[in-house]
Amino acid sequence: MGEVDEAFIQAPEQRPNLSIVDEAQGIPVIDLSPVHQHFENDTVSDPSAIEAVVKEIGRACKELGFFQAINHGVPLNLRNRVEDVSRRFFSQGLEEKKKVARDQTSLPGYYDSEHTRNVRDWKEGLDFLTKEPTSVPISADYDDDRTVQWTNRYPQNPPDLRGAVLEYIEEVEKLAFKLLELIALSLGLEPRRFHGYYLKDQSSFIRFNHYPACPWPHLALGVGPHKDPGALTILAPDEVEGLEVRRKSDKQWIRVKPTPQAFIINIGEVVQVWSNDEYEGAEHRVVVNSQKERYSIPFFFNPAHYTMVEPMKELINEQNPPKYKPYNFGKYLVKKKDSNFEKQNVENIQISHFRLP
Ligand SMILES: O=C(O)CCC(=O)C(=O)O
Numbered sequence: 001m002g003e004v005d006e007a008f009i010q011a012p013e014q015r016p017n018l019s020i021v022d023e024a025q026g027i028p029v030i031d032l033s034p035v036h037q038h039f040e041n042d043t044v045s046d047p048s049a050i051e052a053v054v055k056e057i058g059r060a061c062k063e064l065g066f067f068q069a070i071n072h073g074v075p076l077n078l079r080n081r082v083e084d085v086s087r088r089f090f091s092q093g094l095e096e097k098k099k100v101a102r103d104q105t106s107l108p109g110y111y112d113s114e115h116t117r118n119v120r121d122w123k124e125g126l127d128f129l130t131k132e133p134t135s136v137p138i139s140a141d142y143d144d145d146r147t148v149q150w151t152n153r154y155p156q157n158p159p160d161l162r163g164a165v166l167e168y169i170e171e172v173e174k175l176a177f178k179l180l181e182l183i184a185l186s187l188g189l190e191p192r193r194f195h196g197y198y199l200k201d202q203s204s205f206i207r208f209n210h211y212p213a214c215p216w217p218h219l220a221l222g223v224g225p226h227k228d229p230g231a232l233t234i235l236a237p238d239e240v241e242g243l244e245v246r247r248k249s250d251k252q253w254i255r256v257k258p259t260p261q262a263f264i265i266n267i268g269e270v271v272q273v274w275s276n277d278e279y280e281g282a283e284h285r286v287v288v289n290s291q292k293e294r295y296s297i298p299f300f301f302n303p304a305h306y307t308m309v310e311p312m313k314e315l316i317n318e319q320n321p322p323k324y325k326p327y328n329f330g331k332y333l334v335k336k337k338d339s340n341f342e343k344q345n346v347e348n349i350q351i352s353h354f355r356l357p
C-alpha cells in the first residue's frame with residue numbers, strides 16, 4: 001500500500017468523519033410521471049395539472065438543492081449500457097486510457113489528476129461534450145474575446161462506447177429540458193424562460209467517474225466539496241454510497257442513499273444566480289471507500305458559453321435587488337477548468353466572487 005501521497009490529503013477540517021453517517025433525512029424522491037403525461041410540442045401543456053410536482057421540486061431546490069427523480073423517462077437499458085461501457089473503459093490499462101488523454105487546453109478526454117479546491121481527487125474520469133464541436137472562450141481573460149472549438153476524444157475501446165454515449169446524451173438532454181421548465185415554473189416564471197440560453201448552443205458535457213477503492217478514506221476524497229457551475233446536473237450513480245450533500249440548515253454532511261434506477265438531480269450555480277438566491281446550489285463531495293470502488297455518470301447541463309448569467313428581471317425589485325453582477329458563463333467555466341488541472345496557490349473561482357455587496 002505504501003505511504004499516502006500528500007497531494008490527496010484533505011485539510012483536517014475537510015476530512016470525512018466516517019463513523020457518523022447521517023442518512024436520516026434522505027433526499028426527496030420525486031415522481032416525474034405526471035410531467036410526461038402533460039408534455040406536448042416540447043413544453044408543458046397544462047402547468048396546473050403538474051402543480052404538485054412543481055411544488056415538490058421548488059421545495060427540494062430551496063431546502064437542499066438536491067432531489068432524486070423516478071419515472072424520469074430515460075430508458076433503463078440505455079443507462080445500463082453506458083454504465084457498462086464506462087466500467088469496461090476504466091478496466092483497461094493506463095496506456096490504453098491515455099490514448100484519449102485530455103490536453104491542458106481543452107476539456108474532453110481521459111484524466112486521472114483532477115483537483116477540487118487545490119487538493120487532488122481520488123478518481124479518474126472521462127469527459128464528453130454533448131454538442132460537437134463546442135465553442136468556448138480561448139481564455140478566461142475578459143479582454144480576450146477569441147473563441148476555440150473543443151471536440152471529443154472517443155476511445156476505440158470499448159468499440160460500443162461512442163454509440164451508447166450518443167444515445168444516452170439524447171435521452172438525458174430531453175429530461176434536462178423538462179427539468180429546466182419545472183424549475184422555471186417553480187420560480188413563478190414562464191416555463192421556457194431559460195431555454196434561450198441552450199437552444200442554439202450549449203456547453204454541456206457528460207462525465208464518467210471512477211473512484212477506485214482507497215486505503216485512506218479518512219484522509220482523501222473522491223471529489224472535494226464543490227458546487228456544480230452549470231444550471232443543473234443529472235447524475236447516474238451506481239449502488240455504492242459515497243455522495244454527500246451539505247445540508248443548509250445545519251451545515252451537516254448528509255450521505256445520499258441512491259434509490260435504484262433514480263437519477264440524482266442537483267441545481268448548480270447558474271440557477272442560484274438566475275433565482276437570485278431563492279435557490280442555492282448545494283455543496284457536495286464524494287467520500288471514498290476502502291473496500292469498494294464506485295462509478296458515477298453526471299450530465300452537466302450548461303448554457304451557451306456567451307450567456308451572461310444574472311438574476312432574472314422578473315424576480316428582482318426594490319425590496320429584492322440583484323444579489324449578483326452579470327458574468328460570462330464560458331469565461332467562468334474556462335477559469336474553473338484551468339484551476340482543476342493543477343494545484344494553485346490562490347483560491348479557485350467561486351460564484352461568491354460575483355456577489356454584490
Ligand atoms: O460521483 C458523484 O456522486 C458526484 C460527482 C460530482 O459531484 C461531480 O462530478 O461534479
Ligand SMILES: [Fe+2]
Nearest residue numbers: 226227228284
Ligand atoms: Fe458535482
